[in-house]
Amino acid sequence: MHPSAYFSTWNGLPPFGAAELLLLLLSLVAGLATEGVIRLHGTCSRRKPQSRDWTNLLLIPVVVQIIWVGAAFFSLGLIRMVNNGSSFELIFSVLAFGGAPCIITWIAFSMSCVSYAAWICWQLFSALLHSWAIWLVWIGLHIACHLNGWEALLAAMPLVIPLVAFDVNQAMPNSAETFQACYPWRRASGERVIVFYSGYSGPKNRHEIERIVVGAEETLCKVYALLGQEALKFKVMMFLCRDQEQHRKIFSRNHDASAPMASGYAHHDSVSLVYGPWREICRTTAHEFCHIVRRHRISPELLGILDEGLSDYVEEKLFPGGPVPAITLVPNLQVIANTSVFFEWMYTKNPALRGSYCYRHAHAFPDYLISRYGMPQYLELCRVTGASKEPTEGTKLAAAIEQIYGMPITQMEKLWRAAWPGTWTTGQTKLAFEPPDEPHPEGPSF
Numbered sequence: 001m002h003p004s005a006y007f008s009t010w011n012g013l014p015p016f017g018a019a020e021l022l023l024l025l026l027s028l029v030a031g032l033a034t035e036g037v038i039r040l041h042g043t044c045s046r047r048k049p050q051s052r053d054w055t056n057l058l059l060i061p062v063v064v065q066i067i068w069v070g071a072a073f074f075s076l077g078l079i080r081m082v083n084n085g086s087s088f089e090l091i092f093s094v095l096a097f098g099g100a101p102c103i104i105t106w107i108a109f110s111m112s113c114v115s116y117a118a119w120i121c122w123q124l125f126s127a128l129l130h131s132w133a134i135w136l137v138w139i140g141l142h143i144a145c146h147l148n149g150w151e152a153l154l155a156a157m158p159l160v161i162p163l164v165a166f167d168v169n170q171a172m173p174n175s176a177e178t179f180q181a182c183y184p185w186r187r188a189s190g191e192r193v194i195v196f197y198s199g200y201s202g203p204k205n206r207h208e209i210e211r212i213v214v215g216a217e218e219t220l221c222k223v224y225a226l227l228g229q230e231a232l233k234f235k236v237m238m239f240l241c242r243d244q245e246q247h248r249k250i251f252s253r254n255h256d257a258s259a260p261m262a263s264g265y266a267h268h269d270s271v272s273l274v275y276g277p278w279r280e281i282c283r284t285t286a287h288e289f290c291h292i293v294r295r296h297r298i299s300p301e302l303l304g305i306l307d308e309g310l311s312d313y314v315e316e317k318l319f320p321g322g323p324v325p326a327i328t329l330v331p332n333l334q335v336i337a338n339t340s341v342f343f344e345w346m347y348t349k350n351p352a353l354r355g356s357y358c359y360r361h362a363h364a365f366p367d368y369l370i371s372r373y374g375m376p377q378y379l380e381l382c383r384v385t386g387a388s389k390e391p392t393e394g395t396k397l398a399a400a401i402e403q404i405y406g407m408p409i410t411q412m413e414k415l416w417r418a419a420w421p422g423t424w425t426t427g428q429t430k431l432a433f434e435p436p437d438e439p440h441p442e443g444p445s446f
């Protein structure tokens with residue numbers, strides 16, 4: 001049946017209740033599909049899954065209602081300008097039935113996360129269904145509200161504008177929901193890891209990528225063994241970017257192109273770094289894997305000094321030969337426990353402190369604690385700190401140290417610093433601070 005014939009049957013009696021029910025049901029399914037995708041391991045790497053939080057399930061139906069009811073009101077106003085007696089119910093029904101295909105694209109969105117090809121297919125499907133919806137709304141208003149073509153087009157605008165805006169937004173580069181859908185990666189799967197790499201300037205031969213898969217598998221097992229943790233239930237995804245530029249574009253959380261980048265990142269269930277032969281990337285891989293295992297097995301959230309310290313410790317244990325742990329910072333542990341202090345270097349192009357100083361300092365702390373009190377105690381410290389209800393990150397660390405090691409943080413820090421007399425010299429000679437930057441032109445410095 002031609003849709004115009006279908007719409008012509010609405011003349012006179014719009015099934016308003018049916019339209020409202022359809023909209024509600026479709027938007028509930030869309031909310032459920034979106035929530036499902038976020039909860040599925042390995043399909044949603046760009047967003048952090050929020051446990052016990054069903055925001056999308058409620059948010060999407062509410063947003064759908066607001067868009068459609070709002071559009072129906074605006075359309076009603078526009079139609080009234082041509083002195084037409086169409087009712088709100090009639091217009092809402094036309095917009096609901098005509099616009100329904102758009103919500104179907106939101107439901108199908110969950111399938112676009114799997115790969116770049118699926119993402120491109122979804123974009124085409126979405127553009128097609130949105131065009132169809134726009135045409136249905138137009139022809140519906142044209143027939144049901146007895147408007148001529150131009151009047152119907154004008155009356156359709158309140159719904160068409162948000163729909164087109166949605167399409168344009170989705171066509172933006174980097175709007176895919178998952179890392180694997182962002183780029184046409186090639187992939188090589190192992191038993192515990194999946195390696196994604198760029199086909200254009202990646203490995204010169206297949207052996208190199210096979211070496212990386214084998215190396216990553218072994219490294220992940222060693223991380224489990226070192227931390228005494230059970231293997232994760234999902235395959236850890238490892239994204240190897242063509243160059244630093246691609247790494248920044250797809251994975252970096254800071255948008256300042258001149259701010260320093262870390263050599264690798266750990267995301268919810270994946271890691272990303274720049275491609276290189278195994279011997280060049282093995283240390284970063286071990287470091288980032290440790291973050292993933294920590295997140296899923298020890299503590300979902302953890303402050304920088306404990307987390308980066310542990311990752312650096314694991315990295316050095318598995319692949320010795322990196323920068324030695326050293327006490328390089330003057331501020332005490334309770335101050336640098338704060339994320340804004342510890343990661344300050346990552347968010348400004350003029351960091352007063354290099355990231356490497358913070359990392360070597362952070363490395364020295366678990367190195368001391370683990371060699372003196374053992375790994376289980378340290379992991380317990382991470383657990384207690386991560387779960388702490390203390391008001392600041394500094395007080396979380398202080399309270400956890402007191403609980404686990406039975407002494408105040410100040411005393412622990414004294415013992416720790418005293419155990420490292422040699423490294424102070426290293427800190428003074430090799431790690432010279434950068435010359436002070438130019439004063440910031442826009443405001444006073446504090």
Ligand SMILES: [Zn+2]
Binds near residue numbers: 291307308
């Ligand atoms: Zn790290």
